[in-house]
Amino acid sequence: MTDDRETSPQRPVDLVGEIDASQRAMEDAVSVVDHGAPVDLARYVAARARLDTAVAAWNRRAATTPTSRP
Numbered sequence: 001m002t003d004d005r006e007t008s009p010q011r012p013v014d015l016v017g018e019i020d021a022s023q024r025a026m027e028d029a030v031s032v033v034d035h036g037a038p039v040d041l042a043r044y045v046a047a048r049a050r051l052d053t054a055v056a057a058w059n060r061r062a063a064t065t066p067t068s069r070p
Contacts, residue, residue, distance in 0.1 A: 015058050022051040 025047040030039055 018054040022054045026051055
């Protein structure tokens, strides 16, 4: 997540997309075991870091965005 628009509170869709993409990267990294191949730890760690960063950005956004009350 190097692009400012991905962490902008005004663009939550970008954060959801990043979480989705990073989750898919995690799944891709570990799905190789279904075919008997070992997990590439570098790929797994990179995917996990990307997912953790995306979730942290979402949590920051949620914590700093005021909720609207009717």
